[in-house]
Every structure is written in C-alpha cells, then in structure tokens.
Amino acid sequence: MRPEFVQEQLFRLRSARVHEVEGRGRRAFALFQAAHHAGPLIWILPPRARHLPMLRGLPEGVGQRLHVIRPITEIDLLWTVEEALRSPAVGLVIAEPSSQLSLTAGRRLQLAAETGQTTGVMLIREGQGSNAAETRWHCDPIASTDIASADHDSTLHHWSLNKNKKGTTGSWILHWNGATAAFNLVSEAGQRHHAAEASG
Amino acid sequence: MLRRRPAEGPFALVHRSRNTEHLHCLNEIAERSGLHRGMTLADARAICPDLITRPADIVREAAALAALHRWMGRYAPMVARDGSDGLIADITGVPHLFGGEQDLRADLHARMARAGLSVVSAIAGTRGAAHALARHGGGIIPEGRLVDKIGPLPVSALRIDTETTQALGRMGLTRIADLITQPRAPLARRFGSGLILRLDQALGHQPEPVAAETEAPHFGVRMTLPEPIGLQADVMAGLTRLLERLCHTLGQHHMGARRLRLDLHRVDREIARVEIGLARPMRNPERIAALFSKGIADVEAGFGIEAMRLEAHVTESLPPEQIGGGQAMRHEDALADLFSRLGNRLGFERVLRLLPAESTIPERSFLLAPAAYSEAAPPPPRTGPERPIIIFPPEPVAIRGMDHPGHPPVRFRWRRMQFTTMRATGPERIAPEWWLIDPDWQSGLRDYWRIETREGPRLWLFHTPQSPAWSVQGEFA
Numbered sequence: 001m002r003p004e005f006v007q008e009q010l011f012r013l014r015s016a017r018v019h020e021v022e023g024r025g026r027r028a029f030a031l032f033q034a035a036h037h038a039g040p041l042i043w044i045l046p047p048r049a050r051h052l053p054m055l056r057g058l059p060e061g062v063g064q065r066l067h068v069i070r071p072i073t074e075i076d077l078l079w080t081v082e083e084a085l086r087s088p089a090v091g092l093v094i095a096e097p098s099s100q101l102s103l104t105a106g107r108r109l110q111l112a113a114e115t116g117q118t119t120g121v122m123l124i125r126e127g128q129g130s131n132a133a134e135t136r137w138h139c140d141p142i143a144s145t146d147i148a149s150a151d152h153d154s155t156l157h158h159w160s161l162n163k164n165k166k167g168t169t170g171s172w173i174l175h176w177n178g179a180t181a182a183f184n185l186v187s188e189a190g191q192r193h194h195a196a197e198a199s200g
Numbered sequence: 201m202l203r204r205r206p207a208e209g210p211f212a213l214v215h216r217s218r219n220t221e222h223l224h225c226l227n228e229i230a231e232r233s234g235l236h237r238g239m240t241l242a243d244a245r246a247i248c249p250d251l252i253t254r255p256a257d258i259v260r261e262a263a264a265l266a267a268l269h270r271w272m273g274r275y276a277p278m279v280a281r282d283g284s285d286g287l288i289a290d291i292t293g294v295p296h297l298f299g300g301e302q303d304l305r306a307d308l309h310a311r312m313a314r315a316g317l318s319v320v321s322a323i324a325g326t327r328g329a330a331h332a333l334a335r336h337g338g339g340i341i342p343e344g345r346l347v348d349k350i351g352p353l354p355v356s357a358l359r360i361d362t363e364t365t366q367a368l369g370r371m372g373l374t375r376i377a378d379l380i381t382q383p384r385a386p387l388a389r390r391f392g393s394g395l396i397l398r399l400d401q402a403l404g405h406q407p408e409p410v411a412a413e414t415e416a417p418h419f420g421v422r423m424t425l426p427e428p429i430g431l432q433a434d435v436m437a438g439l440t441r442l443l444e445r446l447c448h449t450l451g452q453h454h455m456g457a458r459r460l461r462l463d464l465h466r467v468d469r470e471i472a473r474v475e476i477g478l479a480r481p482m483r484n485p486e487r488i489a490a491l492f493s494k495g496i497a498d499v500e501a502g503f504g505i506e507a508m509r510l511e512a513h514v515t516e517s518l519p520p521e522q523i524g525g526g527q528a529m530r531h532e533d534a535l536a537d538l539f540s541r542l543g544n545r546l547g548f549e550r551v552l553r554l555l556p557a558e559s560t561i562p563e564r565s566f567l568l569a570p571a572a573y574s575e576a577a578p579p580p581p582r583t584g585p586e587r588p589i590i591i592f593p594p595e596p597v598a599i600r601g602m603d604h605p606g607h608p609p610v611r612f613r614w615r616r617m618q619f620t621t622m623r624a625t626g627p628e629r630i631a632p633e634w635w636l637i638d639p640d641w642q643s644g645l646r647d648y649w650r651i652e653t654r655e656g657p658r659l660w661l662f663h664t665p666q667s668p669a670w671s672v673q674g675e676f677a
Contacts (some may be wrong), residue, residue: 055566178677
C-alpha cells in the first residue's frame with residue numbers, strides 16, 4: 001500500500017452513517033469533511049445561534065454547495081437532521097445539537113442516514129454524544145511550537161479518533177490550512193507510536 | 201353594470217379622486233332618492249342625509265368584474281369588458297338556446313338577483329346601442345327598431361367625452377335623434393370624426409366586433425362532496441383527485457405551482473385552510489400531496505368536510521422537461537423536495553444559502569438568501585488577507601497585562617478562557633461604510649489581526665483605535 005493512499009483514507013468517514021465530533025476544532029473538522037464530500041452540503045445551526053460560516057473563509061468548492069438551516073427549536077433541529085439525512089440528494093449533513101443526544105435520537109439518525117445513504121456529522125459539546133455514533137472524534141487546534149520555522153500559515157490540528165465501532169482508534173497531528181481539501185500529516189514519531197500502542 | 205347591495209336603505213361606495221369624494225357606485229334606493237354616480241359626496245349628503253357610505257375598493261371591484269366575466273361565458277363565447285363597470289357579450293346565434301332574447305335576459309337577471317347583484321342589461325343589434333341602452337334603463341331593441349329606441353337617449357350615451365357632450369348641448373342637440381337628423385359633414389367638421397364614428401357604430405353603419413381578451417388561466421379546482429368526510433385518508437384521497445386536475449391544467453399552460461392553498465369547507469360553515477410552499481415550481485401531484493399531509497393532519501374536521509377547493513395562487517412558468525434525466529436530475533428533484541419539506545415546517549426564510557456580496561465589511565461580505573428563491577453563486581476568489589471559517593457578532597476581550605499601542609494584547613481573556621498570543625498577523629484596516637448607518641460600527645475603524653494563541657485556537661481579533669478596545673469576531677480553521 002502506498003503511503004499517500006493510506007493518508008487519503010485516514011480521515012474518510014464511513015458513508016451512510018452518523019459520526020460525532022467534539023472539541024474546539026470540531027467546526028474545522030466538519031468543513032474538512034465538507035471539502036471531501038461531493039454533492040450538496042447542509043449545515044444545521046443550533047437554535048438562536050449567533051455564529052455563521054463565513055463564505056470567504058470556507059474551503060474551496062464548499063461555499064456554493066453549502067446550505068444553512070436555522071431551526072427555531074431543538075426539536076425542529078432533530079427533525080431537520082433526520083429529514084436531511086433521509087434525502088438521497090444530500091452529500092453531507094453537519095448539525096450542531098445543543099443538548100445531549102439520546103440513544104433513541106442517535107439510533108433514529110443512523111436509520112435515516114442508512115435510508116438516504118447520507119453521511120452525517122454531529123458537532124457535539126464535550127460528553128454529549130450518543131452511543132449510537134459510528135465514530136467519535138475529538139478535534140483541537142494546536143499551536144505550532146516550532147518557532148524556528150517562522151512559518152506564518154502554520155495551522156496544526158490535533159484530531160483523535162476516540163471511538164470507532166468498526167475499526168481502530170488513533171490520534172493524528174496534521175497541518176490543514178482550511179483553504180483546500182489537501183492536508184499534511186505531521187510525522188511526530190512519539191504521537192504516532194503512542195497512538196498505535198493505545199489502539200493495539 | 202355591477203352594483204352591490206350589502207346594506208338596507210340608501211347606500212353608496214365613495215371614491216376619492218382629485219381631492220374630492222365622489223359617489224362611485226350606489227344602490228337602487230339611493231338612486232331613487234335622486235343621487236347619481238359621480239356626484240360629490242357633500243351634495244349627496246345634502247340630498248339624502250341618511251346615506252350610508254363606504255370607501256370603494258377599485259382593485260377588488262375589478263377582480264369581482266373579472267369573476268363575473270368568467271361566469272358570463274355561460275351565455276356567449278365572446279365576452280369582453282365594457283368600461284370599468286360593464287361587460288359586453290356577443291350573443292349572435294345564442295338566444296334560441298335559452299328560448300329567445302326575452303328569456304335569456306330574464307334568466308340573466310334571475311341569476312344575478314339570486315347572487316345579490318342588481319344589474320341593468322340591454323340587448324341590441326349593435327354594440328354601441330347596447331352600451332347606450334344598458335346605461336339608460338336597459339331593455340331589448342327588436343330588429344329594425346334601433347333608431348326609434350335609442351333616439352330618445354341623451355347624446356352622452358354615445359361614449360363621447362364630456363366636452364363634446366357639452367358642446368352639443370350648447371347647440372341644442374341633446375338627444376341621439378337630434379344628431380341622426382343632422383347633416384353629417386358639418387357635424388364631423390365641428391366635433392371631429394370621433395362623434396360620427398360613435399354614431400355610426402351605434403346605428404350599425406360601422407362594424408364594431410366584441411374583442412374578447414384571452415382570459416388569464418385560473419389555477420383553481422373545487423370538489424363538492426355528497427357526504428361530509430372527516431377521515432384524514434379521505435381528505436388525502438380527495439386532494440389527490442384535485443391535484444391531478446390542477447396539475448393537468450398547470451401542464452397545459454406550461455406553469456408550475458409555487459404556493460398552493462387548500463380550503464376545506466366544513467359543515468358548520470367554517471373554512472379550514474392549509475397552505476404550502478414549494479422550493480421550486482412543480483406540477484407533480486404525488487410530490488405535492490406529500491407536502492400537504494402534515495397540514496391536513498392538523499386540521500380539525502369538526503362535523504365533517506363537505507367541499508374542498510384547491511388553488512395554486514402563486515405560479516411560475518415551468519416549460520416541459522425531459523423526464524428521467526439521469527441521477528443528477530433525480531438528485532436535484534430530491535433536494536427541492538427536501539427544501540419544500542423543511543421550508544413548510546421551519547419557514548422558507550430559515551432554509552438559506554450563502555451568496556457573495558460586494559462589501560469589505562466582514563458581516564456584509566456575504567448574504568443569507570432563502571435557498572428556494574435564489575441560485576447558487578460561486579464565491580469570489582480568495583484574495584487578500586485570510587478570512588475565518590466562523591464569524592459571530594463581536595465579543596469583547598479582557599486584556600491582561602501591559603497594553604502596547606499598535607500591538608495585539610499579549611494575554612487576554614475571552615469566553616472565560618485565558619489566551620496567550622504566540623503569533624499575530626496584521627493589521628488589516630477596515631473602514632466602516634459611511635453611507636450605511638450600522639450601530640455595530642459606531643466605534644469607527646477596525647484593525648483586524650489573526651492571532652495564533654498558545655492554547656490552540658486561531659482567533660480573529662480587531663482593535664478599534666478610535667475608541668480603544670479589543671474584540672473577537674471569528675475563528676480560523
């Protein structure tokens with residue numbers, strides 16, 4: 001297996017399933033996934049959200065495919081997520097539920113995702129996920145401590161896969177600047193080794 | 201002539217034009233007490249103090265006339281509007297179907313009276329004569345007695361302007377009969393050829409066909425049920441039948457429905473209304489019916505529903521398309537269905553897409569437009585300083601430690617977290633758009649910085665030098 005192939009496969013989400021992301025860098029992770037999914041994208045903001053994706057800052061090719069839904073209540077949000085997942089036309093559904101996802105809700109979303117063959121990413125707060133999630137990622141932006149490089153667009157991310165129903169977990173540090181779909185894994189021997197041990 | 205009589209006693213509709221109020225329309229009782237159309241309201245009140253008046257609604261009056269216009273199709277194939285208050289129908293070859301002209305007119309009056317409308321009608325050999333007689337008493341002019349019948353009518357009945365009428369009056373020519381006997385050449389020289397034309401048209405020397413304008417297609421269907429229904433499945437079945445008919449009509453006119461309204465008439469005379477919107481014009485009965493199901497489930501049927509009326513009140517042109525155009529088209533349809541479903545529950549203004557806008561102000565550099573009413577547009581190329589992925593209204597930061605003018609803070613607190621600046625890129629100065637008053641930009645110029653913190657997050661901070669303070673407005677990837 002060629003190394004590049006492995007790298008491409010690394011952050012690919014299993015399709016027709018619902019995944020969960022927590023941590024400060026969860027929105028960046030969602031946009032990274034958006035750049036890697038074809039077709040219309042749907043981002044469901046939490047009720048009364050003040051933040052918005054900024055068109056000029058989005059990765060290439062995401063802006064014109066992105067649809068923003070602003071439900072009024074949490075119930076409407078879950079309904080919207082289910083409807084969007086059930087639609088075969090949608091490429092990726094990103095949703096930000098603001099309360100704990102119950103097991104029932106999680107299961108229903110998985111079923112909807114299977115019906116529509118759509119992938120979903122739930123941006124959850126820490127510890128508010130449901131057991132039905134296919135994978136759970138923890139994403140954090142980290143500072144590049146390598147002052148010597150003086151590289152001004154250093155955008156390091158620490159993404160760790162904490163839960164995986166059908167595979168191994170892992171932890172990676174990568175460089176992704178948020179402009180394109182391309183990314184670079186930072187070969188940090190210690191981290192990789194540690195992750196391998198943990199998963200083994 | 202169209203006259204409504206919603207009140208007992210003298211009643212008139214009043215229309216305000218050129219700063220005075222005129223009687224626009226009045227009922228029989230008011231007319232009998234000596235009032236007439238076009239009279240000022242002050243005069244009318246002096247003559248008939250207990251006159252009840254209402255403001256006239258010209259638009260709705262025109263709509264009512266249009267409805268009557270459609271209904272008149274039962275009497276003749278060629279029906280046209282005649283002035284703002286009349287209809288003219290070419291009934292050539294029709295009267296024998298109703299048993300003669302007398303019976304036709306009687307039938308018309310009976311039906312109008314049942315609808316509460318008082319009308320005046322006239323049947324004559326020419327359009328001009330019918331017009332004149334309808335406005336002066338009405339009746340039927342038998343074949344060959346045209347001159348006798350319209351002769352005694354005033355010249356104003358000839359559809360000529362008031363100036364000509366007054367001029368004729370000064371000459372002592374007040375009746376049409378006076379005009380007929382006059383030599384034509386001096387008349388034409390003095391009053392223009394318009395008068396002669398109108399006279400000839402009334403007498404049948406000049407032809408004047410009834411030009412029936414093509415009617416705007418009406419996208420409404422109704423169904424009256426023999427027995428009241430109350431089950432949701434029954435209503436859906438009825439709706440399916442209505443939709444099939446409606447979509448067929450829409451298809452014939454190459455139109456697609458954008459909004460539909462279903463009125464359910466209950467036995468107790470209440471009307472339950474279900475309205476839906478569509479993310480794009482459509483005329484597919486099954487897909488539209490699916491959107492109605494939730495609204496119908498919420499309807500209180502009461503003692504039963506006895507009539508249903510479905511109308512596509514907002515339509516857009518939808519030319520026929522090749523069906524089965526592969527997966528791309530199926531996906532497009534599925535996405536439109538999804539937006540229709542979402543829009544009908546959340547409101548179409550909550551299903552949005554991002555569109556680029558021409559502004560350097562970060563908040564206004566993109567628009568949120570309803571996805572159902574806009575087309576996707578590619579964002580502008582990424583030039584200039586980097587922009588964050590997430591933007592939110594400015595949130596002030598508390599600065600810890602020394603404040604170096606012109607430099608970003610070394611340590612600050614934001615959202616109850618402590619941050620240390622590791623690297624800062626900037627500043628990028630953005631000036632407010634002075635031509636727009638924006639309360640958020642009252643603080644003046646902003647110097648934007650991209651701050652990389654030791655804690656990880658890469659934030660978009662700005663400093664307002666005119667009223668020194670630091671705020672966070674976005675987060676980078």
